[in-house]
Amino acid sequence: MSDFVLQAESRSDQGKGASRRLRRTGRVPAVMYGAGKDPAMLSLDHDELVNQLKNEAFFSSILTVKVGNNEDQVILKDLQRHPGKPYILHMDLLRVSANEAIRVQVPLHFMNEEKCPGVKEGGVITHNLTEVEVSCLPKNLPEYIELDLAELDIDQTVHMSELKLPEGVELVELMHGEEHDQPVVAIHMPRAAKEDTEEEEGGEEAEAAGGESEES
Numbered sequence: 556m557s558d559f560v561l562q563a564e565s566r567s568d569q570g571k572g573a574s575r576r577l578r579r580t581g582r583v584p585a586v587m588y589g590a591g592k593d594p595a596m597l598s599l600d601h602d603e604l605v606n607q608l609k610n611e612a613f614f615s616s617i618l619t620v621k622v623g624n625n626e627d628q629v630i631l632k633d634l635q636r637h638p639g640k641p642y643i644l645h646m647d648l649l650r651v652s653a654n655e656a657i658r659v660q661v662p663l664h665f666m667n668e669e670k671c672p673g674v675k676e677g678g679v680i681t682h683n684l685t686e687v688e689v690s691c692l693p694k695n696l697p698e699y700i701e702l703d704l705a706e707l708d709i710d711q712t713v714h715m716s717e718l719k720l721p722e723g724v725e726l727v728e729l730m731h732g733e734e735h736d737q738p739v740v741a742i743h744m745p746r747a748a749k750e751d752t753e754e755e756e757g758g759e760e761a762e763a764a765g766g767e768s769e770e771s
Contacts, residue, residue: 559618561620562599563621564582565595565598569596578642578644582598583604584598585599586646587649589629590651590652597622601643612698615662615696615697615698615699617630617696618630630651631649633646634646651693653694657690657691657693658688658689659696661686661699661700663701663718664701664702665680665704665740666703666705667703673707673710674742677744679742680704680740680742682739683738683741687700687728689725689726690726691723700718700720701719702718707740708742709743710742714737715729715737
């Protein structure tokens, strides 16, 4: 698991005006809560935060928040971005406890897509999901989940129940029953290619039928 450290400062001013003033100084307002402790109002360096956010693992890792000599283990619960500018507006951080399960969205990494039989035959891969919500103890939180497509053929589909999960990790969706077993990825022939194939097969059948009629 990646080791991300957020150097934070406490803040006392609250409200929209205080947040705007804080952002003008290059800081991002944040709140840290959970684990039976009082919420803590924090601020973080904007540029440092943006640099960390470039790493996909940041979103599915246990983060360390340092405020002076104090440290907390957290996960990113919410991130607000400016709708039209590359600015981070606010962060919500949830404290985690070593003995309590957490729920986190974890990305899927698709392996060997270009090597699978379905693609070699001209099929197109459809990604129905690119991440899944997992439940696990903080120590078991995976950075990502791999799905090997090396054997996937035309008109085959991989469902959530077929994902290989690390020990101690469960899929939240499957906790609700088998009917929630969603498709993750599938391979099908492009529509145009499929229609051409059907037309060719139809023509061959017609020719064969015509030949049989002439003979009779």
